[in-house]
């Protein structure tokens with residue numbers, strides 16, 4: 306469409322240039338006969354015939370000047386489009402044409418009428434200018450506001466803008482000497498006067514900028530934040546038009562009455578398509594929720610009925626018993642003893658990065674990793690160094706529990722982690738009926754101690770330690 310329009314314009318310019326050149330040639334070649342016939346018409350007035358011929362020349366040269374300015378305009382701004390990939394503002398193109406044509410016209414005028422007093426012409430035109438200026442106050446206001454907007458270059462054709470209190474939002478299609486033309490996302494055209502635009506606040510989302518969007522969603526309080534954040538981020542990161550340059554961010558924005566409220570911040574390759582991309586992102590979130598058992602929240606009232614005689618710990622007791630019976634040090638325990646231990650265990654959930662136990666603090670319980678992973682960390686010149694990573698079924702915290710000494714290391718959740726905490730009392734019961742357990746525990750503990758000591762290039766051998774720990778546990782738990 307645009308190309309056809311350019312072709313027609315070019316053809317039109319060529320035709321009028323050819324006509325003007327032909328006219329110029331005819332006047333030049335046939336000056337004698339034309340003069341003679343004009344003289345006859347003007348009853349022998351040579352001066353007026355001369356003026357007539359000069360005006361004719363002025364008109365023809367002005368046409369040629371017009372064609373040249375248009376051709377120059379075409380060339381310069383065509384090159385601009387080729388290099389930058391978008392059109393220069395119409396306003397700039399128009400100002401260029403007006404200035405170039407006015408200059409050329411005055412040059413031609415003083416060439417054809419060298420005796421004319423341009424100063425007087427300017428004085429007269431200044432008076433006319435004042436009258437015209439008053440009449441065209443609004444139009445000129447728009448014109449100069451347009452020029453100042455262009456000088457600042459706050460936006461360009463193709464940028465998404467939102468103008469004024471009424472929030473006219475859309476893509477800039479044209480910036481002319483009178484107005485900014487915006488195509489809204491409903492495919493309407495909004496024209497905003499330059500002088501109005503110069504006064505209004507304008508939010509600009511430049512085309513070659515990584516612009517971000519926020520999409521809101523919520524979950525039930527029972528859904529884990531770490532899981533939700535991970536799942537949503539993964540679900541949207543490869544959606545169409547979501548920029549690969551910056552990973553989306555998911556964060557909790559509020560702990561609401563009925564829901565945990567989140568916001569997803571993502572960046573777009575093409576901001577002008579944000580409505581479609583927002584919709585696609587919401588769709589991805591819905592499917593990810595469905596696949597992973599997450600639930601959107603709506604105003605709810607949850608009724609908790611606690612059955613008499615049934616401890617909350619017992620509700621999911623089966624899984625805890627199963628977990629504890631798979632822990633190697635508890636293998637010698639009878640099913641009843643394992644069930645007793647499971648009944649005494651308290652469940653805790655930790656977010657990724659949270660410290661479960663802190664080095665140097667006293668401790669009177671040990672832990673079994675039920676779900677997730679933890680890392681055992683020591684401080685190396687003030688920086689954390691991981692000495693071991695423990696997975697589901699592994700245990701930790703036994704050293705302080707069995708010896709009464711402070712915790713030897715930090716234990717930090719690597720991902721969302723659920724641990725089972727077993728206290729001193731429950732372990733004492735187990736030791737009373739299973740004295741052999743002390744021995745196998747002391748061996749594991751001495752190995753762990755050796756692991757810690759090797760990090761600092763010192764420490765006794767595992768066997769010596771094992772004997773020392775064995776008697777320390779026995780003393781601490783009063784086992785003979």
Ligand code: CMP
Pocket residue numbers: 662668681692693700701702703704705706711712713714715716752753754756757
């Ligand atoms: P405790 O000293 O009570 O607290 C920190 C815990 O980290 C410690 O008990 C052990 O359970 C655990 N731990 C320390 N060193 C190691 C290691 N080398 N390998 C595995 N676990 C360890």
